[in-house]
Amino acid sequence: MPKVRAARQTRQHTQRCQQGIMFEKDKGQHILKNPLIINSMIEKSALRPTDVVLEVGPGTGNMTVKLIDQCKKVVACEIDTRLVAELQKRVQGTPAARKLEVIVGDVLKTDLPFFDVCVANLPYKISSPFVFKLLLHRPFFRCAVLMFQQEFAQRLVAKPGEKLYCRLSVNTQLLARVDHLMKVGKNNFRPPPKVESSVVRIEPRNPPPPINFQEWDGMLRILFTRKNKTLSAIFRTKGVLELLEKNYRIHQSLTDTMVPEDFDIKSHVLKILGESEKTELRPRCLDVDSFLSLLEIFNRNSIHFA
Incomplete structure (x- = not known):
């Protein structure tokens, strides 16, 4: 078994080096590779040709290039400069390059730009703070279609009396309508995460409840x-x-x-x-x-x- 495991790890290392990227799990870098899931997420976001789309954690751009085809502009926020270079290389010399703006840095420490829709395969460790940064953002956006760890997604949509119902559930549902769209297995990512995932659609309540x-x-x-x-x-x-x-x-x-x-x-x-x-x-x-x-x-x- 150790030899089999070592061979598998060597093969994965070789594949990543050939692609020019070594993904870092501690940064939540699990690249969504299944085009059917990507297409479904974009379809659920109901993009318009005039939309500005915010994408967080674009990775190597598998979703980015498809978003660009359907909207006016994509603003991609990425913390890893290696992935930024890979993304820019992917669109360089094409009409898509004019429709892409890249913000390099930590999205939690960045002032979000104007956008109509947010579509993202988020690093899971920033899920909770990013959701509230999103919901308190002004001006209002139309909707967000986001990939989360499955249990986190279940907390967002949990109802009173259910086991996972918590402060996160109540706070999110106060400020937005939240719908669970689909479950996503770990093998749809490279490298696969340790947990299952889910896609959620968040639609802010506009105007929000008049409370402190x-x-x-x-x-x-x-x-x-x-x-x-x-x-x-x-x-x-x-x-x-x-x-x-x-x-x-x-x-x-x-x-x-x-x-x-x-x-x-x-x-x-x-x-x-x-x-x-x-x-x-x-x-x-x-x-x-x-x-x-x-x-x-x-x-x-x-x-x-x-």
Whole structure:
């Protein structure tokens, strides 16, 4: 077996060297090689000839060259200068070169340009921060068709009560409509990743809900740290009450409102929960609308999470 494994590794090394690229797994470099998957992702993005498309992690350009055929311009963001050179070489001297702009650098540290649609086979380790960078980007884009690790994709679309339902699910579904499009096996990549993948379509809600996102996310962080407990149990926790009392006093001072000497944060919070009629509910079973109404009644009674 060791000889077989060594022979296989040597063969893979030779193939990569012939292609001029040694892919680095620690950078999430798993190049999508199946043209049917690439075509399907582009089809699901419903491109228009006038569209500017953002592609993150274009790799050697297998998807890029097909995107260019169907849109006005592709802006490709790539951190690896070797792959940038390979991509530019691929279109050099062709009409496609005029329709390609390459941004070299870390997409999480880069100001995103204007774009209509985002299509990408993302490095999986940046999935969560990139999704929120995308959803908070302005002006609004029309949609994004993105490849993720399968479990991450399942978290994005999870519904209340399901095992994978979490803060990520609620935050994403607050800001966008999210649809699971297809599963993609590991053998569709070079080199194959250790996990299965999925393609998801994200369509931002425009306009977004009129809430303070820091308040919203502050509340969700508290609730999903203890998602299987009842709201009543969560808001009786000493650490949570101390945080809420600190915020309460800060906000009251900002409005020059006196806090009574006998003020008791626990009684105040439990009274609000009683009015919400959600005392015995658990975060893992609440939908976006329920969280919105909970935040509204807390804020209306001067309880803040940020």
